[in-house]
Amino acid sequence: MAATKEEILSGLADIVNEIAGIPTEDVELDKSFTDDLDVDSLSMVEVVVAAEEQFSVKIPDDDVKNLKTVGDAVDYILKAQS
Amino acid sequence: MTAKITPSKGATYARIIGVGGYRPVRVVPNEVILENIDSSDEWIRSRSGIASRHWAGPEETVAEMSIEAGGKAIADAGISADEIDAVVVATVSHFKQTPAVATEIAHRLGTGRPAAFDISAGCAGFTYGLTLGKGMITDGTAKYVLVIGVERLSDLTDKKDRATAFLFGDGAGAVVLGPSDVPAIGPTVWGSEGDKSGTITQTVPWDAFRVDDVAKLPVDENGAVVFPALTQEGQAVFRWAVYEMARVAQEALDAAGVSAADLDAFIPHQANMRIIDSMIKALKLPEHVAVARDIETTGNTSAASIPLAMERLLATGAAKSGDTALVIGFGAGLVYAATVVTLP
Numbered sequence: 403m404a405a406t407k408e409e410i411l412s413g414l415a416d417i418v419n420e421i422a423g424i425p426t427e428d429v430e431l432d433k434s435f436t437d438d439l440d441v442d443s444l445s446m447v448e449v450v451v452a453a454e455e456q457f458s459v460k461i462p463d464d465d466v467k468n469l470k471t472v473g474d475a476v477d478y479i480l481k482a483q484s
Numbered sequence: 485m486t487a488k489i490t491p492s493k494g495a496t497y498a499r500i501i502g503v504g505g506y507r508p509v510r511v512v513p514n515e516v517i518l519e520n521i522d523s524s525d526e527w528i529r530s531r532s533g534i535a536s537r538h539w540a541g542p543e544e545t546v547a548e549m550s551i552e553a554g555g556k557a558i559a560d561a562g563i564s565a566d567e568i569d570a571v572v573v574a575t576v577s578h579f580k581q582t583p584a585v586a587t588e589i590a591h592r593l594g595t596g597r598p599a600a601f602d603i604s605a606g607c608a609g610f611t612y613g614l615t616l617g618k619g620m621i622t623d624g625t626a627k628y629v630l631v632i633g634v635e636r637l638s639d640l641t642d643k644k645d646r647a648t649a650f651l652f653g654d655g656a657g658a659v660v661l662g663p664s665d666v667p668a669i670g671p672t673v674w675g676s677e678g679d680k681s682g683t684i685t686q687t688v689p690w691d692a693f694r695v696d697d698v699a700k701l702p703v704d705e706n707g708a709v710v711f712p713a714l715t716q717e718g719q720a721v722f723r724w725a726v727y728e729m730a731r732v733a734q735e736a737l738d739a740a741g742v743s744a745a746d747l748d749a750f751i752p753h754q755a756n757m758r759i760i761d762s763m764i765k766a767l768k769l770p771e772h773v774a775v776a777r778d779i780e781t782t783g784n785t786s787a788a789s790i791p792l793a794m795e796r797l798l799a800t801g802a803a804k805s806g807d808t809a810l811v812i813g814f815g816a817g818l819v820y821a822a823t824v825v826t827l828p
Contacts, residue, residue: 414814441718443531443718444718444719444756444758447719447722447723448726448762467719468720
């Protein structure tokens with residue numbers, strides 16, 4: 403069953419917390435991965451791969467660079483699920 | 485008529501019997517790299533784990549560094565140079581393609597008239613050479629094989645590219661392979677992914693310099709002629725290296741019938757500390773496994789990285805002779821090769 407937007411955000415927050423040590427409550431839709439959350443380009447790859455596994459979606463390398471904010475990633479996963 | 489052909493008869497098994505390395509005299513810390521790029525020591529260390537690297541001087545050519553490393557490996561093996569039957573040199577940074585640099589190295593090491601040739605398999609060059617050498621020994625075409633990985637990647641580094649200027653180093657590492665009564669090199673899991681050939685590549689092909697008019701030479705924004713350099717798609721390489729290569733490494737363990745718990749050492753190609761750390765996680769390596777982290781002070785030396793890291797792991801006592809080690813090379817091609825070995 404596809405995850406809801408809230409479930410994706412919560413799952414993503416847990417992933418970002420585990421990989422980059424960012425408190426889950428800081429992972430909000432309008433936050434930029436690099437500028438606000440200090441997730442660097444390599445950690446971003448780890449976040450993406452973990453998200454692919456958790457939500458059973460594919461996020462190709464070419465699309466990763468377009469995921470600037472947490473909201474971008476949530477929307478991408480939401481769309482990729484359907 | 486079809487004549488009866490006598491086949492060659494090889495040793496039952498092969499093993500690494502000696503290792504040697506050469507690191508150029510000049511140590512280049514991050515501060516020197518930062519003279520040409522807008523970055524910081526902290527940024528370089530956090531992205532790559534590299535604090536310093538060695539860059540070769542004019543006298544430290546591909547051949548000279550190879551002779552140093554090869555000589556040490558032969559001495560470590562306890563054989564004489566003239567017993568070497570084949571010399572395999574893996575490199576992407578020897579700029580005179582013909583003849584192969586392996587023949588000069590073989591001659592100057594005093595190995596007599598062995599089979600000698602170069603191979604090009606990027607950062608997997610050493611593990612490709614190891615696989616070829618093992619095959620020669622078990623096939624019977626050689627008793628002792630010298631496998632050298634050598635690079636002068638500083639010659640292929642764009643010193644002004646903030647994504648790669650800090651990454652590469654120079655050096656040579658070598659092993660001697662010989663016959664063994666017991667299995668000491670596992671099956672190699674290897675392959676290539678040519679659909680990703682652009683992921684790590686030389687920026688300009690050599691024949692771009694073969695122009696009828698100097699005005700057509702490849703130049704940068706200041707009009708200076710651009711020498712070829714190595715470039716890579718960082719995120720794509722990172723994903724491939726961590727996740728795909730962890731799978732390949734696991735396959736090599738499975739093929740050798742060795743579990744992660746059985747390992748004493750893990751010697752991956754020294755591409756990036758972050759890749760090494762993530763591979764350890766993906767492979768679920770237990771704490772007792774000694775992990776090669778030579779990249780911190782050596783940088784990425786492509787084909788030379790595994791034998792250099794192996795030598796250091798043994799020299800520092802972090803691993804010892806007879807230990808079981810997982811080795812995996814991966815890089816431009818994309819190509820990869822992994823196997824399990826008994827350390828010399």
